[in-house]
Amino acid sequence: MVLEVKNVSKVFGGLRAVHEASFQVKENSITGLIGPNGAGKSTLFNCIAGYYPPSAGEIFFKQEKTSGFTADEIAKRGLARTFQTPQGFAQMTVMENLMVVPKGQVGEKPWQGLINGKKVKEQEEEIRKKAFKLLADFGLSEQKNDLIANLSAGEARIVEIARQLMLDPEVLLLDEPAAGINPALQNHLIQVLLKLRQQGLTLLIVDHNLGFISSLCDYIYVLHLGQIIAEGTPQEIFRNPRVVEVYLGGIA
């Protein structure tokens, strides 16, 4: 198990957003976390990524306890996230957005940029090549000099994924990746994600859209009112009466 969530709870004031949720993500799987709006998906997601500290429980990434770590420490360890509305460095180009990300850039130490110009330049060249290749893979080569602020929502989403891949992550967390993008681009996105899995990446996708997630995932967990109420393959989930009740409303 590359990612293990054990009895995680998150309380905001009096509101119990997540209550003793536990689940696992297997290496090289595409795992889904679904639930209706307000189920606590994004909260749980933010706990995993280090944006909120869990109120109770533990999270393990590659057997290391990461609950309590800051978001940047978790990202550096290879757990990359995206956001529900794509976030980017708006007044920077697509290429720059990607080039910001890699770890261990010598030039990020201020004095190195001044005294170690050659080494910095070499590394920049490598990073540029890597970014260019990723953009080419995603069919975004032509947009490389566009500002993020000028991209369409769909393009911004794909650039965000490409940017996070510059971290060389082992697990990619996607928060509602299909939200707000048109069906044609959704298909492109599905192809992209399947290809990433082929390349050995593990994906955890949070969504409330059953259709999108079931076409991708090997295994699904269902979150309702902060608790995991069902788990299984997409077929099992569709047949599960609890899930049907939660999604379609109980029989009055």
Added chain:
Amino acid sequence: MAGIVVLMGIYTMLALALNLRFGTAGLIDLGVVGFFAIGAYSYVILTAPAPGTADAYMFGFHLPMFIGFVGSGLISAFFAFLVGLPAIRLKGEYLAIATYAFAEVIQYLFTNEKWLTNGVKGFIGIEQPFRKFFVSANSYQYFYAFLIVLAVACFWYILSRLERSPFGRTLKAIRENEDAARAAGKDIERFKMWAFVIGAAIIGFAGSFYVWFTSLVVPSLFVSEVTWVAWIALTIGGTGNYKGMILGAAIIVGIQEATRFLQASAELATILAASRFIAMGLILVLIIRFKPKGILPERNTVN
């Protein structure tokens, strides 16, 4: 004339430092004058002769000028680090309030802690670098203006290189979107702290240059006007554009000096002194209305 160049140079240094802090890293810093004062006083205390009988200050280390100069930057940077420890996490306006308060506290401290700063009497007759090679004060003025231009060129070179390095790129990313920068594995507090500290070092050095120019240091030199003027120079010239900063500083110093030279009667002089602020305010409003990114705006880099 040489004096105007010197003042322009010093305000350009402040604008350069502010540009790193605000333009690149997005830190709203209203404490410029605080670090400026720390730099100036550090230089003076490090180089001042031992106190005479009429002096209230206890420490005058009488060290060589060069050490005083290096000290002015380092001590200012160190204080920025101390201020940054609690403050650097503050967002936007909260950081502005904290840094503004810091600068005010520094001015009060330097006024009241006579054992350190000699109070309102301050220090006078401060030696200038390479002065002994010049016969007249007048010819020295031109040399000093040249020295300032050289120093500005130096800071310009260092800062523009920093800005174009991966360090600068990460700072810009943090300015644009902190959440995304965190998701990219960046320790944003550390980067902001670097920008804050490097900015303070440059402001501290500018303090030394200012002391050499005025050849005296009193607390009343370090009022918040200095901070505002640096901000106005940066804003009207163009945040993120180095030529813009020099232009901004030139315009501001030009306004200040023009109103000074025009002085005729005592009555008119008061009016002119007050009109300085009106003119600066008017220019600022006009620039923000018609060219919100400044006269020379920042350009985006293309790969």
